[in-house]
Amino acid sequence: xxxxxxxxxxxxxxxxxxxxxxxxxxxxxxxxxxxxxxxxxxxxxxxxxxxxxxxxxxxxxxxxxxxxxxxxxxxxxxxxxxxxxxxxxxxxxxxxxxxxxxxxxxxxxxxxxxxxxxxxxxxxxxxxxxxxxxxxxxxxxxxxxxxxxxxxxxxxxxxxxxxxxxxxxxxxxxxxxxxxxxxxxxxxxxxxxxxxxxxxxxxxxxxxxxxxxxxxxxxxxxxxxxxxxxxxxxxxxxxxxxxx
Amino acid sequence: xxxxxxxxxxxxxxxxxxxxxxxxxxxxxxxxxxxxxxxxxxxxxxxxxxxxxxxxxxxxxxxxxxxxxxxxxxxxxxxxxxxxxxxxxxxxxxxxxxxxxxxxxxxxxxxxxxxxxxxxxxxxxxxxxxxxxxxxxxxxxxxxxxxxxxxxxxxxxxxxxxxxxxxxxxxxxxxxxxxxxxxxxxxxxxxxxxxxxxxxxxxxxxxxxxxxxxxxxxxxxxxxxxxxxxxxxxxxxxxxxxxxxxxxxxxxxxxxxxxxxxxxxxxxxxxxxxxxxxxxxxxxxxxxxxxxxxxxxxxxxxxxxxxxxxxxxxxxxxxxxxxxxxxxxxxxxxxxxxxxxxxxxxxxxxxxxxxxxxxxxxxxx
Amino acid sequence: xxxxxxxxxxxxxxxxxxxxxxxxxxxxxxxxxxxxxxxxxxxxxxxxxxxxxxxxxxxxxxxxxxxxxxxxxxxxxxxxxxxxxxxxxxxxxxxxxxxxxxxxxxxxxxxxxxxxxxxxxxxxxxxxxxxxxxxxxxxxxxxxxxxxxxxxxxxxxxxxxxxxxxxxxxxxxxxxxxxxxxxxxxxxxxxxxxxxxxxxxxxxxxxxxxxxxxxxxxxxxxxxxxxxxxxxxxxxxxxxxxxxxxxxxxxxxxxxxxxxxxxxxxxxxxxxxxxxxxxxxxxxxxxxxxxxxxxxxxxxxxxxxxxxxxxxxxxxxxxxxxxxxxxxxxxxxxxxxxxxxxxxxxxxxxxxxxxxxxxxxxxxx
Numbered sequence: 001x002x003x004x005x006x007x008x009x010x011x012x013x014x015x016x017x018x019x020x021x022x023x024x025x026x027x028x029x030x031x032x033x034x035x036x037x038x039x040x041x042x043x044x045x046x047x048x049x050x051x052x053x054x055x056x057x058x059x060x061x062x063x064x065x066x067x068x069x070x071x072x073x074x075x076x077x078x079x080x081x082x083x084x085x086x087x088x089x090x091x092x093x094x095x096x097x098x099x100x101x102x103x104x105x106x107x108x109x110x111x112x113x114x115x116x117x118x119x120x121x122x123x124x125x126x127x128x129x130x131x132x133x134x135x136x137x138x139x140x141x142x143x144x145x146x147x148x149x150x151x152x153x154x155x156x157x158x159x160x161x162x163x164x165x166x167x168x169x170x171x172x173x174x175x176x177x178x179x180x181x182x183x184x185x186x187x188x189x190x191x192x193x194x195x196x197x198x199x200x201x202x203x204x205x206x207x208x209x210x211x212x213x214x215x216x217x218x219x220x221x222x223x224x225x226x227x228x229x230x231x232x233x234x235x236x237x238x239x240x241x242x243x244x
Numbered sequence: 245x246x247x248x249x250x251x252x253x254x255x256x257x258x259x260x261x262x263x264x265x266x267x268x269x270x271x272x273x274x275x276x277x278x279x280x281x282x283x284x285x286x287x288x289x290x291x292x293x294x295x296x297x298x299x300x301x302x303x304x305x306x307x308x309x310x311x312x313x314x315x316x317x318x319x320x321x322x323x324x325x326x327x328x329x330x331x332x333x334x335x336x337x338x339x340x341x342x343x344x345x346x347x348x349x350x351x352x353x354x355x356x357x358x359x360x361x362x363x364x365x366x367x368x369x370x371x372x373x374x375x376x377x378x379x380x381x382x383x384x385x386x387x388x389x390x391x392x393x394x395x396x397x398x399x400x401x402x403x404x405x406x407x408x409x410x411x412x413x414x415x416x417x418x419x420x421x422x423x424x425x426x427x428x429x430x431x432x433x434x435x436x437x438x439x440x441x442x443x444x445x446x447x448x449x450x451x452x453x454x455x456x457x458x459x460x461x462x463x464x465x466x467x468x469x470x471x472x473x474x475x476x477x478x479x480x481x482x483x484x485x486x487x488x489x490x491x492x493x494x495x496x497x498x499x500x501x502x503x504x505x506x507x508x509x510x511x512x513x514x515x516x517x518x519x520x521x522x523x524x525x526x527x528x529x530x531x532x533x534x535x536x537x538x539x540x541x542x543x544x545x546x547x548x549x550x551x552x553x554x555x556x557x558x559x560x561x562x563x564x565x566x567x568x569x570x571x572x573x574x575x576x577x578x579x580x581x582x583x584x585x586x587x588x589x590x591x592x593x594x595x596x597x598x599x600x601x602x603x604x605x606x607x608x609x
Numbered sequence: 610x611x612x613x614x615x616x617x618x619x620x621x622x623x624x625x626x627x628x629x630x631x632x633x634x635x636x637x638x639x640x641x642x643x644x645x646x647x648x649x650x651x652x653x654x655x656x657x658x659x660x661x662x663x664x665x666x667x668x669x670x671x672x673x674x675x676x677x678x679x680x681x682x683x684x685x686x687x688x689x690x691x692x693x694x695x696x697x698x699x700x701x702x703x704x705x706x707x708x709x710x711x712x713x714x715x716x717x718x719x720x721x722x723x724x725x726x727x728x729x730x731x732x733x734x735x736x737x738x739x740x741x742x743x744x745x746x747x748x749x750x751x752x753x754x755x756x757x758x759x760x761x762x763x764x765x766x767x768x769x770x771x772x773x774x775x776x777x778x779x780x781x782x783x784x785x786x787x788x789x790x791x792x793x794x795x796x797x798x799x800x801x802x803x804x805x806x807x808x809x810x811x812x813x814x815x816x817x818x819x820x821x822x823x824x825x826x827x828x829x830x831x832x833x834x835x836x837x838x839x840x841x842x843x844x845x846x847x848x849x850x851x852x853x854x855x856x857x858x859x860x861x862x863x864x865x866x867x868x869x870x871x872x873x874x875x876x877x878x879x880x881x882x883x884x885x886x887x888x889x890x891x892x893x894x895x896x897x898x899x900x901x902x903x904x905x906x907x908x909x910x911x912x913x914x915x916x917x918x919x920x921x922x923x924x925x926x927x928x929x930x931x932x933x934x935x936x937x938x939x940x941x942x943x944x945x946x947x948x949x950x951x952x953x954x955x956x957x958x959x960x961x962x963x964x965x966x967x968x969x970x971x972x973x974x
Contacts, residue, residue, distance in 0.1 A: 052448065080448075082449060084444075086445045087449070088446055090256050095252070103245055262885070263887075331769065332940060332946060334932065346762070350762070356762055358763070359764075360767065362766065362769060364768035364769055365935050365939050367771050367773075370771065371768070374768070401720060403725065403737050404724045405725055405727035405730075406724050407727055436887055436890075520629075524799055524890075527890050528634070529633065535644075539641075544649070545651055548655060554644075576698060576726075578701070
């Protein structure tokens with residue numbers, strides 16, 4: 001069953017069309033990369049799928065729910081990690097875990113178990129009582145991801161999750177993503193790091209609000225006769241009007 | 245779900261460097277200073293006397309004026325012009341000029357004039373000062389001539405001052421200021437709170453969860469509600485220890501009204517938050533309304549003195565009702581039964597503001 | 610120079626883009642002028658009162674009518690028992706009760722009783738004074754012939770500068786002081802701290818622009834806004850409230866600019882103390898707004914306050930500004946009269962800048 005289905009999904013702000021009739025599907029357990037330059041419309045599209053923004057036209061279903069009429073229902077079944085990175089900096093590590101776990105309906109016992117698990121997994125046991133503000137960026141990001149999937153949602157949305165950290169930490173982050181995918185959590189991730197595109201099952205590339213390519217990384221490389229995703233991107237984005 | 249949200253809110257407030265200090269220090273300072281400062285009474289009016297007569301009578305007159313207790317003798321000048329310098333330099337508020345040969349003239353014609361020149365930049369002060377002085381002069385006439393002046397014969401009218409027999413202005417200000425403090429805490433702080441989450445971005449994380457917006461707003465309201473109660477208690481204690489003021493009426497009534505009032509104003513603050521994108525904006529919007537609310541509340545100047553259009557506006561001001569309630573319960577011992585209509589009004593505001601807050605809060609953009 | 614102008618332009622964009630705050634900043638002075646000019650007064654009007662008449666004859670009716678007809682009073686209800694009246698007091702429906710005992714005017718001992726609600730002592734004293742006068746005017750029952758002043762000393766009253774005793778004359782300078790501090794100090798401090806919070810301050814510090822120019826660029830737009838507001842206030846007070854500008858306009862504006870400078874420096878100092886916008890706002894409110902309203906002489910006369918507060922008021926820049934403005938604007942005096950206030954303001958600028966620089970340096974290390 002498809003976890004995400006969109007058909008001609010569009011978002012306009014006045015006369016400006018941020019997202020222009022995109023249509024695609026994402027299956028369960030997929031790691032789906034949503035690529036594009038800055039300003040291409042990725043974040044806007046993702047916000048519509050999360051129920052944070054109402055589409056102007058078109059259809060979309062997430063986890064089987066309609067984004068127009070059942071947006072609140074969608075929220076119980078998804079996880080989210082924003083670009084701005086939003087755990088509460090003035091709360092401790094365990095307090096953030098407890099807060100979001102509680103919001104998503106985990107029982108007290110589950111919470112205790114999960115907290116220990118997470119801290120162990122992320123190697124943050126010693127930082128249990130540290131204020132999140134004090135953590136280095138890479139750890140914050142890993143923690144934010146773990147909190148986003150604490151309730152084992154159907155799908156987790158990640159908006160540029162690895163900005164600003166070194167390659168080793170990025171690798172570690174992607175390890176977490178793989179583990180989540182193995183647990184049948186679909187991962188929808190936007191990024192403009194082209195090397196991360198290689199890690200995805202399938203990838204779509206947005207240019208000026210439209211999806212200009214949608215395939216597995218190897219498929220795309222074959223189509224465009226290049227050896228890496230960077231070049232795929234260059235070929236598509238050269239003619240872009242919006243972006244860097 | 246609410247339990248987790250509340251934990252978060254309380255912890256955040258507690259951990260903030262500034263907030264807890266401000267919440268308790270500012271009101272305390274205000275309670276200790278404001279009642280002493282906020283006072284329209286007139287004493288210590290500075291008087292400059294120009295005595296051109298130098299007679300026994302002029303001296304008696306001057307003595308009488310000074311012994312009234314209203315005036316301080318700042319200057320004895322030889323000429324009016326010199327006395328005017330004192331007015332210009334703000335050393336004197338009032339000039340009393342006794343003309344040359346006044347005593348003589350009185351003896352001859354039975355009449356004489358003196359000049360009172362009052363600095364009326366502060367109109368009330370000038371007016372009051374000159375009328376005090378005038379009435380002292382009239383009394384002087386009475387004594388001298390044994391003539392019944394047009395003033396009231398004291399035996400015909402008795403006056404009692406109810407509820408505040410010593411005419412202590414502080415009794416008026418302290419309850420009023422308590423109301424004012426609850427307004428600031430409920431309104432201001434809650435307004436800034438939600439907006440700072442917006443600015444930091446954490447609000448998005450909440451918007452994406454199944455937390456219903458009403459619940460989220462409730463989790464913001466409750467901590468400030470609780471803080472408001474703590475403040476109220478501190479206020480009552482300070483009122484008692486520092487000012488010796490205890491409510492004549494039932495303390496429970498005060499808490500009841502405070503409870504509903506806090507809900508109203510926190511709701512108001514939350515509504516402002518919902519429509520502001522930066523803390524600066526939220527602060528200024530809140531400020532804008534607060535100035536109106538405070539000035540038109542009867543806290544510093546009576547509502548009955550306002551022009552009709554302003555009086556009508558005060559009906560839309562929740563602070564107006566609460567200030568009156570505080571004063572009435574503290575000084576007159578008014579009961580719930582007496583204050584039914586006030587309660588209704590405040591409850592209505594509570595409902596209105598909170599509905600407004602929920603409706604204007606957008607989980608999606 | 611070009612660098613500076615591009616920075617100044619950036620600052621202007623920042624401010625003007627936030628339309629709501631801009632609108633509020635421009636509207637607030639207008640609002641305050643209107644409120645202070647018309648609504649903030651302690652004049653007595655239509656005070657609701659009740660009558661307990663145990664005599665009920667022509668005379669008592671006449672007296673009650675007289676009261677009702679007067680602009681100072683309005684008859685709310687005729688009551689039959691003291692309890693009824695007590696209720697009305699407690700409900701806030703009346704503020705004075707007139708009691709005519711049985712056999713009023715026919716017996717020597719029967720006197721009218723005035724019971725006034727002294728919750729607001731000022732109001733109580735005023736209404737009882739008016740009441741006594743009304744009673745005296747309407748009752749000639751204890752007839753004595755020459756009721757008018759047949760001789761003695763007659764005071765002639767001149768009200769200087771403000772013959773119509775308009776409250777506006779007193780408030781307008783205060784409003785100017787408040788608005789200027791608000792814009793210059795509060796906004797500047799928040800603006801600078803916001804850049805600190807966002808991290809863009811570091812970017813600026815690393816750029817080739819000298820820090821002093823960064824600060825200048827931040828201050829300039831607010832200075833301009835202040836000028837606009839001063840102009841608005843002066844225009845409004847001149848045309849709407851009929852407050853004259855008796856002295857030199859140039860002097861007035863110069864003094865205002867000096868005071869704006871003091872406020873800007875205060876904002877600067879605050880920005881070196883506060884880490885977050887919230888903190889900057891709260892400090893500005895506590896350390897600036899409140900003292901300006903309370904201790905500057907703007908609303909409440911300083912002379913009545915306990916000496917600690919009077920002493921404190923010396924360090925409130927608004928106090929000196931207000932004195933200077935009143936002297937120039939309303940008394941029409943020249944520089945020689947205000948040199949002292951100007952000097953003090955200058956001194957404040959110097960001290961504040963020194964303090965800010967010192968703090969700034971400490972933080973950089």
